[in-house]
Amino acid sequence: MDLNLNPQETKFRGQLRAWLQSNVPEDWETHRLRDSMEDRFQFLRAWQKRVYEAGWAGVAWPQEYGGRGASLMEQVIFTQEMAAAGAPPLANILGLALIGPTIIAYGTEAQKKRYLANILSGDEIWCQGFSEPNAGSDLAGLRTEALLDGDHFVVNGQKVWNSYGWAADWCALVTRSDPGSEKHKGLTYLLVDMRSPGVEVRPLRQLTGESEFTELFFRDVRVPAENVLGAVGDGWNVALGTLAHERATLGVSAQIAMRRQLDRLVELSREMRRNSHRASDEPLVRQKLAQAYVENEILRLNQMRAVSKIIQTGAPGPEGSILKIGWSEANQRFQATAQEILGPYAQLTGASDLAIDNGAWSYSYLRARGNTIEAGTSEIQRNIIGQHVLGLPKSY
Amino acid sequence: MHFGLSETQQAIKNSARQFLTAECPMAGVRRLMETETAFDNALWSKFAEQGWTGIIFPEKYDGFGLGMVEMAAALEEMGRALVPGPFISTVLLAGTLLDHAGSDEQKRKYLGAICRGEARSTLALLERSASWDFEAVQLEATVQLETTPGAGYLLNGEKLFVDDAGIADFLLVAARIEGELALLLVPGDAPGLEKMATPGVDLTRRLYRVSFTNVAAPVESLLARGERARQALEAALDVACLGLVAEMVGGIQSLLDLTVAYAKTRKQFGRPIGAFQAVQHQCADMLVLLEGSRSALYYAAWALGENDPAARTAISVAKAYASEAYRDAGNKSIQVQGGMGFTWENDAHLYYRRAKASEIAFGDAAYHRERIAQSLIDGQPSRNQVSVAAD
Numbered sequence: 045m046d047l048n049l050n051p052q053e054t055k056f057r058g059q060l061r062a063w064l065q066s067n068v069p070e071d072w073e074t075h076r077l078r079d080s081m082e083d084r085f086q087f088l089r090a091w092q093k094r095v096y097e098a099g100w101a102g103v104a105w106p107q108e109y110g111g112r113g114a115s116l117m118e119q120v121i122f123t124q125e126m127a128a129a130g131a132p133p134l135a136n137i138l139g140l141a142l143i144g145p146t147i148i149a150y151g152t153e154a155q156k157k158r159y160l161a162n163i164l165s166g167d168e169i170w171c172q173g174f175s176e177p178n179a180g181s182d183l184a185g186l187r188t189e190a191l192l193d194g195d196h197f198v199v200n201g202q203k204v205w206n207s208y209g210w211a212a213d214w215c216a217l218v219t220r221s222d223p224g225s226e227k228h229k230g231l232t233y234l235l236v237d238m239r240s241p242g243v244e245v246r247p248l249r250q251l252t253g254e255s256e257f258t259e260l261f262f263r264d265v266r267v268p269a270e271n272v273l274g275a276v277g278d279g280w281n282v283a284l285g286t287l288a289h290e291r292a293t294l295g296v297s298a299q300i301a302m303r304r305q306l307d308r309l310v311e312l313s314r315e316m317r318r319n320s321h322r323a324s325d326e327p328l329v330r331q332k333l334a335q336a337y338v339e340n341e342i343l344r345l346n347q348m349r350a351v352s353k354i355i356q357t358g359a360p361g362p363e364g365s366i367l368k369i370g371w372s373e374a375n376q377r378f379q380a381t382a383q384e385i386l387g388p389y390a391q392l393t394g395a396s397d398l399a400i401d402n403g404a405w406s407y408s409y410l411r412a413r414g415n416t417i418e419a420g421t422s423e424i425q426r427n428i429i430g431q432h433v434l435g436l437p438k439s440y
Numbered sequence: 441m442h443f444g445l446s447e448t449q450q451a452i453k454n455s456a457r458q459f460l461t462a463e464c465p466m467a468g469v470r471r472l473m474e475t476e477t478a479f480d481n482a483l484w485s486k487f488a489e490q491g492w493t494g495i496i497f498p499e500k501y502d503g504f505g506l507g508m509v510e511m512a513a514a515l516e517e518m519g520r521a522l523v524p525g526p527f528i529s530t531v532l533l534a535g536t537l538l539d540h541a542g543s544d545e546q547k548r549k550y551l552g553a554i555c556r557g558e559a560r561s562t563l564a565l566l567e568r569s570a571s572w573d574f575e576a577v578q579l580e581a582t583v584q585l586e587t588t589p590g591a592g593y594l595l596n597g598e599k600l601f602v603d604d605a606g607i608a609d610f611l612l613v614a615a616r617i618e619g620e621l622a623l624l625l626v627p628g629d630a631p632g633l634e635k636m637a638t639p640g641v642d643l644t645r646r647l648y649r650v651s652f653t654n655v656a657a658p659v660e661s662l663l664a665r666g667e668r669a670r671q672a673l674e675a676a677l678d679v680a681c682l683g684l685v686a687e688m689v690g691g692i693q694s695l696l697d698l699t700v701a702y703a704k705t706r707k708q709f710g711r712p713i714g715a716f717q718a719v720q721h722q723c724a725d726m727l728v729l730l731e732g733s734r735s736a737l738y739y740a741a742w743a744l745g746e747n748d749p750a751a752r753t754a755i756s757v758a759k760a761y762a763s764e765a766y767r768d769a770g771n772k773s774i775q776v777q778g779g780m781g782f783t784w785e786n787d788a789h790l791y792y793r794r795a796k797a798s799e800i801a802f803g804d805a806a807y808h809r810e811r812i813a814q815s816l817i818d819g820q821p822s823r824n825q826v827s828v829a830a831d
Contacts, residue, residue, distance in 0.1 A: 045442065045444065045446065046446075046742075047442075047739070048441070049441065053441070117441050310816060314817075324818075330809070330810060331809050331813070333816060334760070335760075337757070338760050338761050341736065341757045342735060342736055342761055345735035346731060348441075348443050349444065349731075349735050352444055353443075356442075356444075366731055369724075369728055370728065423721070426724035426725070427717060427720060429720075429723075429728075430714070430717070430720030430723055433724075434696075434720075435700070436704065436712075436723060437704070437714050437715035439716060439720060
């Protein structure tokens, strides 16, 4: 056990802090709360470009592909310091957290050269084409077909729940390339240009009222065979690599975001009144705030342990499901706590001038409902733990 | 950064597991729990040979000089094996109190005896109020006139929930001298001292009511008064709480292991019950509870070993979480094992009982959440709360 930073990590943090101090845009809060989703995305894309040009994007990615060539620990420090400085997130989140690492693991030299630097600069935004209307939790039941025709695959099918599909230049698409195949066999992972003829993007309006996600339709879309990531027919393993990164990494930013909201909620609880005294003096409120803190610490520490394990073993394991269950369920409990503490004001949306923090609390309450569904439902995560970590017999 | 046991720390844990598998199997635990004191002197001597009875104390007093992480690793294994007896009360509570508040002479005599495995001890803290708040200490130690033979203090009052008092060679007593908090050392056979067992659900550890009727304590029996006594008590409760959480983590591990083994072999509807998701998900939740408790434990152990100002809150986080996690894991284990889980022969209830006693000891989840609230809401924020790694 040694949780101290080494001299190199301390130096990295010092330089990053100095850079953030003079570069974090001061008007981010205004953009965050007032911009449309599309305008906000353009703002974040410009911010990512600045981060990239200063050499801070892809901290742990190899230098020859535009990364910084530093350690995974320094990557984690980057995420923490960005949050601590109140910096905006980077726009190309799926490219950075999921698809880039999968290309690093499975890509050819030419693919790495072609795609990685553009992910880091934000010049090419990525989305993921995994789920289908009839292949959700049972992802291996996917039907989008990719048939080889000369030196191209011809893609036909439908994908759904694509975050950033409306902004994406590229899509990491899992297809069935062997028409007679079943389940995990006969799948191929393709890198698809979203401007190819036959790609249609439709916004998917979600419970919060926004359209973060899209539906994607592919009609005779021709994808060059050189755009296969990994081997033809080995798409399931490549996809599992992406999903493992998804489970292992999304939690870091979720934990930090929750912690910042908790600090704000503590502040608000000192102003709210309950039973003729300050809410922060009410024993039940204190218990709930402390419980939120406990759960957040458990997330932080589980995450730290997981990072340490990845540094030692090289890859995220099925234990990532513990992290996914952790942050998603903790956030739902936390948002429910926030609603209770804020009382009648909690329900007001940004459209009301009486709303606290421009309606951020009612929004995050609704948005958190999706947490235990996106990136693999809690039920699927528990199946993975049962069958792949604890070694219980398969149930399907 | 390395969040995990070093090779040496892992070796300590492995050898503890090996040792306990051989020397303290479940049959031995069951035999000891039927005895009056749940204490086995021969086993204790072997603990001493392993260096456990002096694990965190200076070599000067025959201790082993290891750190908090090493202590936690060994205690995790003790909790896994459900080791009965007075380890936490003697070594972690009394040992730490002596280490922090004792004079050199007191340490040589009493801490040395604990380290060498020659003496058992405990802390008498709680009273009728059952409050962990030191303000609740009422037991009166009256100053005797110096002309009185054997001048010192006369103790009158009562202590409750005293672990292992029945086998304690000496007790460390939290008392009040002229209104001030104080710590006194009282021999287990002092005249006027009466120890009555108060049987609880945990069959592997004994609780006592200890009454003091004009118990004479000489001047040299005083360890500390005032602020020094308070700090020693806080330090001892921190260390003991950490050790207890380590045992709790080991207990959850054991519950998970025995439950998964059962789910893989027990068949219903023609299949192992572990093939049913309703059962798998209970097991998965146990793993979630286990790993969360374990992360909190080793972070707190590391922080305490580094004298990090965040250590006390980290201990409260670990105790608050593990208190509920161990109980929940016990519930799930018994539920998965069905009727078999509800039998006396099944080991699950022994852990379920230990979980209840552990949840209560040194403050339950609600107590520790209030401690956290005091730092989170009322000021004194501990540093390093946003970052994943320590500063």
